[in-house]
Amino acid sequence: MIAYHPSLRDRQLLGLKDMGAAELESILKRAAYWEAHEEKRIPVLEHRFIANMFFENSTRTRFSFEMAQKRLGAQVLNFAAAASSVEKGESVYDTVRTLESMGIDAGVIRLKPIGVLEELAKHVKVPLINAGDGNNEHPTQALLDLYTMKKQFGEIRGLTVSIVGDIKHSRVARSNLWALKALGANVKFCAPHSMQAAELEEHAPYVTMDEALDADVVMMLRVQLERHAEGVLKSADEYRAQYGLTTQRAAKMKPHAIIMHPAPVNRDVEIDSELVEAPNSRIFPQMQNGVPIRMVVVERALR
The missing domain is CATH 3.40.50.1370 (Aspartate/ornithine carbamoyltransferase)
Structure with a gap:
């Protein structure tokens, strides 16, 4: 041999x-x-x-x-x-x-x-x-995200994964996109216009926040609002109101759906604090x- x-x-x-x-x-x-x-x-x-x-x-x-x-x-x-x-x-x-x-x-x-x-x-x-x-x-972050999903659902093929936040600056979103597509998952992006990466639109559609909640996995990204001082969303409160995963929005998720986040988390900005360790959150298991x-x-x- x-x-x-x-x-x-x-x-x-x-x-x-x-x-x-x-x-x-x-x-x-x-x-x-x-x-x-x-x-x-x-x-x-x-x-x-x-x-x-x-x-x-x-x-x-x-x-x-x-x-x-x-x-x-x-x-x-x-x-x-x-x-x-x-x-x-x-x-x-x-x-x-x-x-x-x-x-x-x-x-x-x-x-x-x-x-x-x-x-x-x-x-x-x-x-x-x-x-x-x-x-x-950020390949190892995406791999641990895939592993988290596989442990939860047994199979990644056929899952719908919504990635919400600053897609434009996110290496996590890119690595997840490539790996999830390779394994047969459906990927959706949700982001304010100033945080969208136009070159990725052919690989995953940009959807509204309500459409993003209709998924098996809702992955929130950390946002650094200082990068978007000239953008539409000038404050953390404004971002949370339009694109944050609030407790009200989380209530609309599918019963089996999970919440993910690459961390560190801006509590009460991209995700409400009480959701970080909610029963359907996998944020600490991801780590x-x-x-x-x-x-x-x-x-x-x-x-």
């Missing part, structure tokens, strides 16, 4: 746009395997070194990756740009190449500029995992599901 050695490109995770259904399903299946392990630490990557390179802050995502890596027994190096030479003008490329030269086996990277990660991946010889790049993609998903992605990078 000839051993299969996956290429570097097969092992890295830059995005979900071109990932097929079979690969997505295999990741979800493996996540269930890791979640079923009762031991906190399974040292399958004991002699591997992974650098978490965050050129943009996200405590929650970094901790989730670090928990996943340490559960697999890997040696973890945490790099924060705010306390590094990148602040003094060193390029992202130079930083990644420096860590590669020191002997890391894989890198988890989060950064603001779009396109930089794709270029970096062409020049380094270790697998890179996208922990969020600009408003392009929990992030660990087995990221265990799979890290294991996949270093297999």
Whole structure:
């Protein structure tokens, strides 16, 4: 039997746009395997070194990756740009190449500029995992969202998923769109005009808030209103009144439907505070599901 050695490109995770259904399903299946392990630490990557390179802050995502890596027994190096030479003008490329030269086996990277990660991946010889790049993609967030839906419904094909909020700036919306479509779900967007991404309309229609509530999954996105100071919605109260998931709107959802949100949540802006931990909310389970998903992605990078 000839051993299969996956290429570097097969092992890295830059995005979900071109990932097929079979690969997505295999990741979800493996996540269930890791979640079923009762031991906190399974040292399958004991002699591997992974650098978490965050050129943009996200405590929650970094901790989730670090928990996943340490559960697999890997040696973890945490790099924060705010306390590094990148602040003094060193390029992202130079930083990644420096860590590669020191002997890391894989890198988890989060950064603001779009396109930089794709270029970096062409020049380094270790697998890179996208922990969020600009408003392009956030693949592990979408994978944990898929895993949450699969645990809830058993099957993703045929589900209707409404994504509500700032689609224009959302890497979460994009990764979810590509993955959900690949697995046969129906995706709808709902957003104020100033928060719509016109280039995505051919893939998912923009609907009204009432139409968005007619779904199996209602996924609310975090909104940063300062980005839209010139837009129609100038205050948090105004946004909540028109596009927030209020308790009144939630009452119109289907009995079996669930509420999701990538977090952190602006309580009483995109979603009323009492709904965050309502019986049909999966917001905290999503965070929990992030660990087995990221265990799979890290294991996949270093297999």
